[in-house]
Amino acid sequence: MTTRRDAVRLMGLLLLPGALRAQDQGEATPVAGLDDADRLYSPEWAGRNRDTLTALDNDPLVIATERRMRCTCGCTLDIYTCRTTDFTCTFSPALHKEVIALWVEGKTPEEIIDFFVAREGEAILMAPPAEGFNVAGYVVPGLVMLTGALGLAAWISRRKAEVAAVEITAAPVATTPDEAARERLRRALDDVES
Amino acid sequence: MTLLGQFALWAAFLIGLWSAGLAFLTRWQDRPELAAAVQRSAYAICIALLVAAFALWKGIFAHDFNIEYVASYTSRNLPEYYLVSAFWAGQKGSLLFWAVVLGIFGSLAQALTSSRFRDLLPYVAGITNLIVVFFIAVMLFGEHANPFERLSFTPPDGNGLNPQLQNPGMVVHPPMLYLGYISLTIPFAFAIAAMLARKLDAGWIIAMRKWAIMSWIFLSVGITIGMWWAYLELGWGGVWGWDPVENASFHPWLTLTAFLHSVMIQEKRGMLKRWNMTLVIGTFLLSIFGTFITRSGVIASVHSFTQSSVGYFFLAFLMVTAIVSFTLLYTRWDSLKPEAELESMVSRESAFLFNNLALVGIAFSVLWGTLFPIISEAVRGTKITVGPPFFNRVNIPLGLFLLFLTGVGPLIAWRKASVRNLQRQFIVPVAAGLVTFGVLFAMGLRGFYPLMSLGLAGFVLGTVAQEFWRGVRARMSMYGEHIFAALSRLVSRNRRRYGGYIVHVGIVAYFVAFVGLAFQEKVSVQMVPGQTEVVRSPYGHDIAFTYMGTSQYQSLNRLVSAATLQVTRDGKRLDDIVSEKRQHVDSFGRPTFEPSTEVGLHSDLREDIYVVYAGSPDGTERAQFSLIINPLVNWFWIGGVILVLGGVLAMWPGGPQIKTKRRAPVAQAGYGVPLREGAVKG
Structure with a gap:
């Protein structure tokens, strides 16, 4: 006679391979609870609560302003990128709210940025303003490249002149017609092999 | 244990x-x-x-x-x-x-x-x-x-x-970068050994050449997979953020690339021995510098390990290695005299030197930008941030100059190029660049940098195509070979050269992908199930996102909230994209970290449709998303594959000695074709 316990065991045996396979492959095991259509079964799984978006959240000028300032959480991202990327950050949403508040007050992007620089220091800017010592930051790489290019051009010209001088003085002594032909051939082969 | x-x-x-x-x-x-x-x-x-x-x-x-x-x-x-x-x-x-x-x-x-x-x-x-x-x-x-x-x-x-x-990318990305950094030790060891043994002929170069190419491949793969990981895992829709640790991996890649070009001049002409020695030492030091940055915490970075004294071990090691290496180089300076001199400003050697200048210049500017916050704080006592706007402003022009040189280098003859040679070599690539520029302009593309980048990309591809075609055509003419046999033998007989050209194609793919990213469209939306939002793609298509709902379930070591969006392009069904929030838990079910985000992606050669589920307001099924249209991103990964293929081809050992029947002698062999079989060395 089959007892209820046997029936459960039988069901277990039948279901076990599928269950193990699902576990091996990392397949989803649905959780009941979404019957309540408008609420998540477990809101905390979905991360921090999001504020309701407004049109200003996507305003190009607000975004451009936020892109010029760094989030103060230490992530090295700008405010806009941080608030739309790192959804665990509490700093960038707060900074965003401040930007929006200043915007609503009628401040221009420059005035908003000046406000934050006055409060947080120059470090809040994603790139230092090109003034004072910061000019060196922008100019030095270009200057180094320019100096390098001019130096390289001068060096090549000097070497070229030296080679030409050596060729002029050495040619009558060292080169026979056969050698010259061989040298031309060698150069041609060099060019071809390059 | x-x-x-x-x-x-x-x-x-x-x-x-x-x-x-x-x-x-x-x-x-x-x-x-x-x-x-x-x-x-x-x-x-x-x-x-x-x-x-x-x-x-x-x-x-x-x-x-x-x-x-x-x-x-x-x-x-x-x-x-x-x-x-x-x-x-x-x-x-x-x-x-x-x-x-x-x-x-x-x-x-x-x-x-x-x-x-x-x-x-x-x-x-x-x-x-x-x-x-x-x-x-x-x-x-x-x-x-x-x-x-x-x-x-x-x-x-x-x-x-x-x-x-x-993330699978993180299984591969760090070891690849480490392999790149670590394998740089071998070329460095050969360079120092050559100086210690006073064996400063081309021997040490031959002994370490494949190691250098291998390091370059590992670094390239590591950097590219790092970009892929950042793109998929960080959820910002970008691939490169000019973070100090990213920059640290870029420095040795740049100087090693410079070395792989300039070492050809040493092998061929016996020149630039001192410069090559400097580049090998500098590349190794930059790899240690990168490790110092990552491990010391002296510069803020999302990648850094926590600040610890370990970083100062690396600083001391860096300084001691630099002093010993450059002192040794100084003592061997006279033994590293060049065996030949440059003969012309318009020569392959000069082009390579300017290419070196651009590569080392970019490495310097990235290093300068990375260190400038420290320099500024030391000089002014004020902390500043040097982020992407700075690096883009300084490096995009330098990058375009480098792309230009990538196209120019192969076109100029060794030693000295004649005007006729230049005309013959440049006409097709320049035409390819101008046609690319003109077609894109006519199609409505605007902006100086995108047009210049793509025009130069056309120029470089023109150069590479011309090099391959001339070589193949000449072999077909000289040996009567079929086009595919000619191509195969041309490449197999000079793997480094043609491997290098393939690498150039990979670099072009990266530039194309970076141009695409400049046209990114990104919008934040909140939707209830059944709601549709439309985003206009940079190509002018309407991409419609219909939110289907969020399901929650347990899987392996995480609790998942998966939001599904049905996506159409101009009304045609494209894909169902799922983006997730994952709450990781330990074996007792306790949360271990804050919930992380998994990006949802539909990707093709034209564009990526990239969805980030940001979470929900008030615990409801109403969901917030970042919807991003990223044109041409796939070309980063395609470029990476091409780059690696070219690199592997360049370092592949040996080459088959195929006996071919010569049809008839020709007066002038095509560029890149041996006048005699087997003259071109791999």
Whole structure:
């Protein structure tokens, strides 16, 4: 006679391979609870609560302003990128709210940025303003490249002149017609092999 | 197991010290048995370090949470493949990983290098062993740097691996970058060995050339997979953020690329010996500098390990290595005189020199930008931030100059180019660039940088296509070969050259992809199930996103909230994109980290449709998304594959000696075709 316990065991045996396979492959095991259509079964799984978006959240000028300032959480991202990327950050949403508040007050992007620089220091800017010592930051790489290019051009010209001088003085002594032909051939082969 | 690991570390440390002593303090040149002992010590160190690695992995796989490292970076429910990558997820494990791989590379350098370099090999072993000793010393004597450190108690479960590291890209990206960094030690060791042995002919270059190309491939793969990981895992829709640690991986790649170009001049003309030596030393130092930045915490970075004294070990090592290497270079300066001189400003040599200038210039500007916050703080006492706007402003023009030179270099003859030669060589590539520029402009593309980038991309592709076509055509004419046979033989007989051209195509793909990113469309929306939002793509298509709802379930080591969006392009069904929030838990079901985001993606050659589920307001099924349209992103990954294929082709050993029947002699062989069979060396 089959007892209820046997029936459960039988069901277990039948279901076990599928269950193990699902576990091996990392397949989803649905959780009941979404019957309540408008609420998540477990809101905390979905991360921090999001504020309701407004049109200003996507305003190009607000975004451009936020892109010029760094989030103060230490992530090295700008405010806009941080608030739309790192959804665990509490700093960038707060900074965003401040930007929006200043915007609503009628401040221009420059005035908003000046406000934050006055409060947080120059470090809040994603790139230092090109003034004072910061000019060196922008100019030095270009200057180094320019100096390098001019130096390289001068060096090549000097070497070229030296080679030409050596060729002029050495040619009558060292080169026979056969050698010259061989040298031309060698150069041609060099060019071809390059 | 920790005892075995500690013992193995100490054994490797002592053998390394002993062998370095033999290599640098004895006259092994007169005592073959000493030279052999130094070389064999590399194998002994390798074995000892492999035992140490086995001990750590054994601890990780056995869930021995009494080992502090295992408890910090793993948990019982961490999938097994991430148990493998947990080895290098933290500071301590990555130090051991570095030492082990260096031990393996040091052994391979001894085993695979021809015995004709026997004058160099004991020095090479001494140098690699000494560097291994440094890494082991950091682990043994650094503050909280020993991977076998035990806790005073055994926690029931570990902290688990950071969710952002639980990505296939992170299984591959760090080891690839490490392999790139670590393998740079071998070219450096050969360079120093050549100077110590005063064997400064082309021998050391030949001995280390393939190692240099291999390092370059590893660095390229590591950087590209890092971009892929950042794109998929960080959820910002970008690939490169000019973060100091990203920059640190870029520095040695740039200088190594410069070296791979300039070394051709040394091989062919016996020139630039001092410069090449400087580049090899500089590249190695930059790899150590990158490690210092990552591990010291002196510069803020999302990638950094926590601030620790370990960084200062690297700073000291960097300084000592720089002083010793450049002092040695100074003492050998006269022995590194060039064997030939430049003959013309308009020559391949000059083009390579300007290419070197651009590469090293970009490396300098990136380094300058990375260090400028520290410099500024030292000079003005004010902290500043140097972020992407700075790097883009400074480096985009330099990058375009480099792209231009990529197209120019192959077109100019060695030694001296004539006006006729220049006309003949440039006409097709310039036309290709102008046509690309004109067509894109006519199609409505605007903006100086995008148009210049794509125009120059057309120019470079024109150059590469012309090089291949002329070579193939000439072979077909000379040997009567079929087009595919001609192509195959052309490439196989000069793998470095044509491998290099393929690499150039890969670089073009990167530039194209970067141009695409400039046209990114991004919008934040909140939707209820059934609602549709439309985003206009940069190509003018309407991409409609219909939110289907969020499901929640448990899977492996995480609790998942998966939001599904049905996507159409101009009304045609495209895909269902799922983006997730994942709350990772330990084996007791306790949350381990804050919920992380998994990007949802539909990708094709034209554009990526990229969805980030940001979460929900008020715990409802109403969801917030970042919807991003990213044109041409796939070309990064295609470029990466092309780059690697070109690199592998360039370093592939040997070449088949195919006997071919010559049809008839020709007066002028095409560019890139041997006048006699077999004249072109691989």
